[in-house]
Amino acid sequence: MKFTINLPADLEEMSVEELLTTEWLVPKKQRHFLRSKRHILRNGNVARFSDVVHADDQITVLFDSEDFAVKPLTFGDEQLGKSLILYEDEHLVIVNKPENMKTHGNDKTEIALQNHIAAACGAPVYVVHRLDFETSGAVLFAKNPFVLPILDQMLRDRKIHRTYQALCAGQFAQNNLTINRAIGTDRHDKKRRVVVSRGGQRAVTHIQVLKHFATETLVQCQLETGRTHQIRVHLSSLDHAILGDPVYRGRKASRLMLHAKHLELRHPFTKENIRITAVSKSFERLMRKIATD
Structure with missing residues (x-):
């Protein structure tokens, strides 16, 4: 190598x-x-x-x-993978994950986004961060095991910036707020997360109101931490559950209205500033429907 x-x-x-x-x-x-x-x-x-x-x-x-200890990876659909790539160079690839697709499989027989991108790149790719199954938007993969730990460290040091959009229930009293509430596992359901007063993991989400609708609000969310279901839990804890989120009491919709809109980082080697925007047709389509209702 x-x-x-x-x-x-x-x-x-x-x-x-x-x-x-x-x-x-x-x-x-x-x-x-x-x-x-x-x-x-x-x-x-x-x-x-x-x-x-x-x-x-x-x-x-x-x-x-x-x-390097490199695990073998089964390749997926090459054409699908190519259609999802937003940025690619020798070391990293940023892709637009569709909703209702896993970022990576739970075992080597399960085909997920990682497998499709590997097929498109013609070599294994490595997960830097993930999005929930129901969430769409920008995801970063490393293209080789040399850059993977470097990108991992950049993520821990908050040098990789992720901006989300969410359509949630109700109206906000202020246009900008920060939710600083620890998150832990629901003792009644291990797949679900809850805000906790003691213990748990520190979780900070910065919220900016983008647009008010009759009974919903479009917000922009920036993560200071990256906990499982963080945005979904934090918004739900304020009675602003994301539309289409059955786990956190969101009003029924055709999809979870959470989308990773922007991903920004400074390339670890070239020092180029990279800012990628991911567009979801299903997210935009439902937004237009809400605006005209």
């Missing part, structure tokens, strides 16, 4: 070790392989970790197959 990366023109001078550790967030285990096997090159020559890299240098990293 070989990757060649051209350093951006505005990169400050730093050592190879600083590049791998601070700039690229390469995990310790992979840094050890690169150092011990002398598998990092600068402009075609073997580089030491103390060597200084400069803007526009060409960095090549080499990995043996045993450097």
